[in-house]
Amino acid sequence: MKFDLLHTDINSKARAGVITTDHGVIETPIFMPVGTAGTVKGVHQRELKDDINPDIILGNTYHLYLRPKTEILEKAGGLHKFMNWDRNILTDSGGFQVYSLSGRRKIKEEGVKFKSHIDGSYHFFSPENVMEIQRTIGADIIMAFDECTPYPCDYRYAQRSMHMTHRWLDRCINHLEKVPTKYGYDQAFFPIVQGSTFKDLRAQSAEYIANAGAVGNAIGGLSVGEPAEEMYEMCEVVTNILPKDKPRYLMGVGTPINILENIALGIDMFDCVMPTRNARNGMLFTSEGFINIKNKKWADDYSPIDPMGNTWVDTDYSKAYLRHLFVADEYLGKQIATIHNLGFYMWLVREARRQIIAGTFYAWKEKMVKQMATRL
Numbered sequence: 065m066k067f068d069l070l071h072t073d074i075n076s077k078a079r080a081g082v083i084t085t086d087h088g089v090i091e092t093p094i095f096m097p098v099g100t101a102g103t104v105k106g107v108h109q110r111e112l113k114d115d116i117n118p119d120i121i122l123g124n125t126y127h128l129y130l131r132p133k134t135e136i137l138e139k140a141g142g143l144h145k146f147m148n149w150d151r152n153i154l155t156d157s158g159g160f161q162v163y164s165l166s167g168r169r170k171i172k173e174e175g176v177k178f179k180s181h182i183d184g185s186y187h188f189f190s191p192e193n194v195m196e197i198q199r200t201i202g203a204d205i206i207m208a209f210d211e212c213t214p215y216p217c218d219y220r221y222a223q224r225s226m227h228m229t230h231r232w233l234d235r236c237i238n239h240l241e242k243v244p245t246k247y248g249y250d251q252a253f254f255p256i257v258q259g260s261t262f263k264d265l266r267a268q269s270a271e272y273i274a275n276a277g278a279v280g281n282a283i284g285g286l287s288v289g290e291p292a293e294e295m296y297e298m299c300e301v302v303t304n305i306l307p308k309d310k311p312r313y314l315m316g317v318g319t320p321i322n323i324l325e326n327i328a329l330g331i332d333m334f335d336c337v338m339p340t341r342n343a344r345n346g347m348l349f350t351s352e353g354f355i356n357i358k359n360k361k362w363a364d365d366y367s368p369i370d371p372m373g374n375t376w377v378d379t380d381y382s383k384a385y386l387r388h389l390f391v392a393d394e395y396l397g398k399q400i401a402t403i404h405n406l407g408f409y410m411w412l413v414r415e416a417r418r419q420i421i422a423g424t425f426y427a428w429k430e431k432m433v434k435q436m437a438t439r440l
């Protein structure tokens with residue numbers, strides 16, 4: 065994997081760059097649609113390509129390991145072939161999902177024993193076997209096995225959790241050297257900064273991760289319920305330490321406002337279930353603010369979903385029609401809203417990139433942050 069930093073904003077730490085992998089280029093800043101179990105919920109791969117056009121989507125080790133299971137993926141030749149997606153894929157390592165999803169889990173130095181949320185069976189994840197699972201899934205970018213420190217927690221817990229994540233990182237790196245890639249293309253490995261919301265721990269973790277010398281670096285342990293201001297403070301500390309010539313990935317973030325504020329702090333890559341999850345509940349993001357399409361006020365509003373919209377659904381369908389589909393609980397409503405929201409998120413990061421290159425990012429960001437907070 066290669067990262068070319070093309071432009072850094074003069075009034076902020078915002079950057080425009082290009083990541084190149086064996087499955088094509090990724091223009092940054094980038095938003096990565098979440099496709100947890102090998103599907104971006106409700107959207108065909110062909111629609112993804114034609115209408116939303118993401119350079120990269122996310123998969124998840126925890127989910128894919130439990131279903132369809134690694135042997136099914138291996139026989140298919142990896143996740144790209146299995147889901148017929150020939151662009152980039154990033155897989156999260158599952159550490160976080162074990163912490164946030166599985167019923168019961170026991171975290172020890174060796175690894176994490178957990179109960180499947182599907183059938184209650186017991187499983188064990190360690191830095192070593194998670195590296196092997198991600199080799200088998202075959203994503204272009206794979207994440208370290210870490211402990212996402214729960215929020216809130218006391219300093220002592222955050223410190224111990226951070227050091228364990230650092231020890232697990234060393235085990236991931238050592239093991240990856242022994243397990244070759246399986247499908248003939250490279251896989252980039254990203255370590256993950258922890259340290260909860262303590263500035264000194266965040267700095268310590270950022271230094272440790274920077275010294276690992278990986279091709280890209282991630283920031284974890286955020287977007288877990290902390291106030292946005294604390295998220296921004298931690299990103300400010302960490303991006304001042306992480307190397308400038310490597311992409312920075314802020315995991316699980318976030319709202320359109322979170323994304324613009326963090327681009328200004330020097331973050332290049334984002335993922336979040338918000339555009340897809342909120343779409344399924346009828347919450348639409350637009351450049352003028354956000355819409356709850358189930359609200360009665362749209363019942364006889366025959367204007368396009370989003371006249372400034374970026375995908376064909378925005379002008380093919382009216383607000384009244386989309387509201388009807390949600391009220392009638394028709395599948396099509398969720399599908400239309402998902403394509404709209406993902407189209408908006410892709411527009412947002414692409415427009416941010418254009419503004420950074422034009423040197424007008426900061427003023428544009430300030431205007432957009434105010435505008436997008438409006439409830440329409």
Ligand SMILES: CC1(C)O[C@@H]2[C@@H](CO[C@@]3(CNc4nc5cc6c(=O)[nH]c(N)nc6cc5[nH]4)OC(C)(C)O[C@@H]23)O1
Pocket residue numbers: 156157158159160161164207208210211212213256283284285286287288315316317318336337338
């Ligand atoms: C914002 C929003 C809508 O996103 C939802 C829900 C709750 O937050 C999210 C998103 N936040 C999030 N923080 C993360 C931290 C780590 C981390 O430290 N390590 C690793 N390996 N992976 C991570 C993935 C992360 N996702 O996390 C789950 C539980 C996946 O659902 C998401 O609120």
